Every structure is written in C-alpha cells, then in structure tokens.
Amino acid sequence: MSQNHSASNTTTAVNGPELTVTRLFKTSRELVFKTWTEAEHLQQWWGPEGFTITIQQIDVKPGGVWSYIMHGPDGVDYDNKISYLEVVSPERLVYAHGDHEDAEHFRVTVTFVEQDGETELTMHSLFKSAEELEKVVKEYGAIEGAKSTLERLAQQLATLV
Numbered sequence: 106m107s108q109n110h111s112a113s114n115t116t117t118a119v120n121g122p123e124l125t126v127t128r129l130f131k132t133s134r135e136l137v138f139k140t141w142t143e144a145e146h147l148q149q150w151w152g153p154e155g156f157t158i159t160i161q162q163i164d165v166k167p168g169g170v171w172s173y174i175m176h177g178p179d180g181v182d183y184d185n186k187i188s189y190l191e192v193v194s195p196e197r198l199v200y201a202h203g204d205h206e207d208a209e210h211f212r213v214t215v216t217f218v219e220q221d222g223e224t225e226l227t228m229h230s231l232f233k234s235a236e237e238l239e240k241v242v243k244e245y246g247a248i249e250g251a252k253s254t255l256e257r258l259a260q261q262l263a264t265l266v
Contacts, residue, residue: 115252119242122232126251127225130259132266134217134224138195140261141215150261151175153246153253166192172205202230211237226255 115128130137140146142165151158155178163171171187184204190212191199197216201209211232218225228251232238241247 115255117248117251119238119248121235122238124230124232124238124242124247124251126228126230126248126255128255128259129220130224130226130262131222132224132262133222134219135195136262136265137224137226137258138217140258140265141198141217142192142194146261146265150257151254152257153250154257165189165198171200228255 115126117127118125140150144160144163147163148158148160151173152175157176159174159176161172161174163169163173165171167189169189169192171185171189173185175183175185177183184206185202186204186208188201188203188208189198190201191197195217197214199212199214202211202213203209211230213231214229216225216227216229218227230238232241238247
C-alpha cells in the first residue's frame, strides 16, 4: 500500500484495484454532504482545477442517476454517468461511476464522518482490476485529480460557512 500525504491535508492510498482518498473539512458533515449532492454546489467545484461541468440530470436517491459532461481545459468533453446505489444522508453515498456506454467503470463509496464539528470525508473507489486503476492513474492523473477536486470542494465550503 502506498501512502502520499500532501500539504492540502488530503491523503491517498492505492491497494490493488482500490484507491482511497481522505480529507478533513472544517465544517459539519451536513454541509459537506449537501455540497456533494446538490447541483447548484456541484456545478461550482466538481472536477479537478481547470475543469467545468454541465449537469444534464441529477437525482440523488437509490436508483437515481447523475449525468454530466466534464469539460477539460484542453477542450475535450468527457461523458459521465453516476448511478446511485445507496444514499444515506448525511453519512454515505455508494454509486457506480461510468458513462453512457459502460455504466460502471468503478464503484465509489463516500463516507462523511463528523469529528468535533469537522468532517472526515473518505472516497473509496474500487476498480475492476489493479491494471484498470493503474491505467486511470497514468492516463488521466486520477490521484492528482482527486486531490485537486477535494481542494476545490474545500474552497466551495469556505464560501458557504
């Protein structure tokens, strides 16, 4: 298992086909959960620095779908489809992350744990194989992208508190 601690207080670990990203936010888990599940907030921060999204639909409930196009800084558009399997407000989200051709590239479990008024967010992504995870890390910068995305979440939360 490799560990990487960055100054932004985001930790990452890779273990076979699993990528775990953890960060502490200095606000309530209700606010972090709301910011992770409502279109008006997601629009402001979802994706790595330099990326924007266009939300086509979002229905955060078991069986619900969030479809969006991620626009890269290089002009490339990426089709994304998240299918919610579990939604336990404000504790946990479980979803399949894919696109309109393959509904599940990987499965994500996000937990929101309150600790003395702060929230520890853990994003656990399970890929089909260690090779699949290695590919997205190398080709798409998945680890740096996750850190950048959570940094943008922290910036969005700062505007709300």
